Amino acid sequence: MKKILVDNIIQGIHSGIVVLNHQGMVVYANNPAMKILGLEEQQLAGRRWSDLFLHMEENDDFNQVIIDVIVGEKLNLHREVSYVSPARQFFRLSVTTSFLREKKTVAGIIVQLDDITELWDLRRREQLVNAERQRLSLEMVNSMKKISLSVAHVILNPVASIGGFVRLMLKRIDEENPLRQYLEPIEECSGRLENIVKSFKEYADINAVNCKDTRLSTLIEGVRPKIEEIARTLGKEIRCHIDIGDHVTAYIDPALFMMALDEIIMNSIESIEDGPGDIDITVNKTMFGIIVEIRDTGRGIDNRHIQCAFDPFFTTKTSNNGMGLFKVKKIITEHLGTITIEHREVVGTRVTIHLPLGDLAI
Ligand SMILES: Nc1ncnc2c1ncn2[C@@H]1O[C@H](COP(=O)(O)OP(=O)(O)OP(=O)(O)O)[C@@H](O)[C@H]1O
Ligand SMILES: [Mg+2]
CATH class of the missing domain: 3.30.450.20 (PAS domain)
Structure with missing residues (x-):
């Protein structure tokens, strides 16, 4: 039996x-x-x-x-x-x-x-799709780099002249001169154009050429004093929590990666409007890669804006250029990683960066 x-x-x-x-x-x-x-x-x-x-x-x-x-x-x-x-x-x-x-x-x-043939096939197809997505992303980033360089090159001189002359004229006329009402807006607009050109140049200059094994806890701890300093200047109360394993390292260009973090953190600080707020940064290493999460308790991102948040010039703010996340996306793509932004369930926004393991980044 x-x-x-x-x-x-x-x-x-x-x-x-x-x-x-x-x-x-x-x-x-x-x-x-x-x-x-x-x-x-x-x-x-x-x-x-x-x-x-x-x-x-x-x-x-x-x-x-x-x-x-x-x-x-x-x-x-x-x-x-x-x-x-x-x-x-x-x-x-x-x-x-x-x-x-x-x-x-x-x-x-x-x-x-x-x-496990079916599962393996699915995994392989998913890898192929991801590789293709990555390739398209890199291609897009490279064409944007070319456009950025051309735009910066063509606009830089005229914009610098307009800004320079208008500032000169404003210096030469006295405070009561009625011409100021025309010249001041020109100065402001040319300043914004100069910033846009600067952003384009910065974008074109982003190249992850100095990649090395970097201890993330040491690197990311560096954002804490920056957050405190900016929050103090803006008169905001922001608490910063960082949770990273001591030995998590990633193959990244530390200066570039920091530039990306600065932009993301700046958005978080700007999104915390009234009352105290929190910014949490966590890093986790999994068998698929490294996941860096930046969460804030700010006003959150509208679902309609998620698709365009990484586009150049997309901004919901009155005096910003909308170039921050555009640059961040390039930096992460240069590291063969991916980045997403989403509204958190209860309050605020979550930005998630996935980095590949090892020295896959270029
Ligand atoms: N943490 C966040 N909370 C809420 N909205 C956000 C957050 N991060 C980004 N966004 C939204 O995405 C838009 C694009 O962000 P991005 O950093 O590219 O531009 P910006 O901050 O408006 O301008 P810049 O970075 O050039 O100063 C923002 O205007 C905002 O609407
Ligand atoms: Mg920004």
């Missing part, structure tokens, strides 16, 4: 189960295992693993798992490998091996095969 029960359970599960004896001979294989391996019971039973599979070079990784258990006596191995069946069907398998024990002696090896 017990044997029938175990047999039924093992045949009914999705995983393929193959049992090998000490000589590497197949002594048992359930139906899912035969389906995955593309071999019938009579082709498997009593045959050595080496005779069945070792001649198939494309299955080297697959065979290595078994060799590691039989020869290397490595316990409980778990690996993801590719397998091509004799009918040339491709599988991506999750292979787990363990020893079959009878009392205290090892009676054989259990190989568990899980078909």
Whole structure:
């Protein structure tokens, strides 16, 4: 009864189960295992693993798992490998091996095969889409760089002349002169144009050329005194909380990354209008990369503005240029990362930066 029960359970599960004896001979294989391996019971039973599979070079990784258990006596191995069946069907398998024990002696090896081809395919397609998105982003950033340089080059001289002459004229006429009402707006507008040209030049100059392993806790702690200083100047009460593991490092250009953080933090400070506010910065390292989050308790970002927040000249403020997040996006793209902005559930805004692990950044 017990044997029938175990047999039924093992045949009914999705995983393929193959049992090998000490000589590497197949002594048992359930139906899912035969389906995955593309071999019938009579082709498997009593045959050595080496005779069945070792001649198939494309299955080297697959065979290595078994060799590691039989020869290397490595316990409980778990690996993801590719397998091509004799009918040339491709599988991506999750292979787990363990020893079959009878009392205290090892009676054989259990190989568990899980078909993860669909999941693997999805993951691969997602990676391809992400790579393409990244490529388009870089392309967009590069064309923007060219446009920025041309605009800055063409506008710089006329704007500097207008601003220079108007300032000169304002110096030469006295305070009561009625011409001031015309000249002052010209001075203000040319000042704004000069700022725009400056932003374009800064944008074109952004290049992550000095990337190095950087301890994020040391770098990001540097924003605390800046926040305190700006808040004091603006007469705002802002508390800053930073939560970063001591040893989290990222391969970044520290000066550029700081420039991006400064812009994001400035937006947070500007969004905290009345009463005290908080700015929280957290960094987490996951197997997919490094996540830097900047959260504030300011007025929050309107859903309609999220799409255009990273566009040049998009601003909801009266005296800003709307170039901050445009530059930030370029800096993060230069590091092969991504950035998003969203309204937080209760109050304020969250900016999330994803950076790749290792020295993938350029
Ligand atoms: N933390 C935030 N809270 C609320 N809104 C934000 C926040 N960060 C950005 N925004 C919105 O996104 C817009 C674009 O931001 P961006 O930094 O590019 O420009 P700006 O701050 O308006 O101008 P500049 O940065 O050139 O001084 C802002 O005008 C604002 O509407
Ligand atoms: Mg800004």
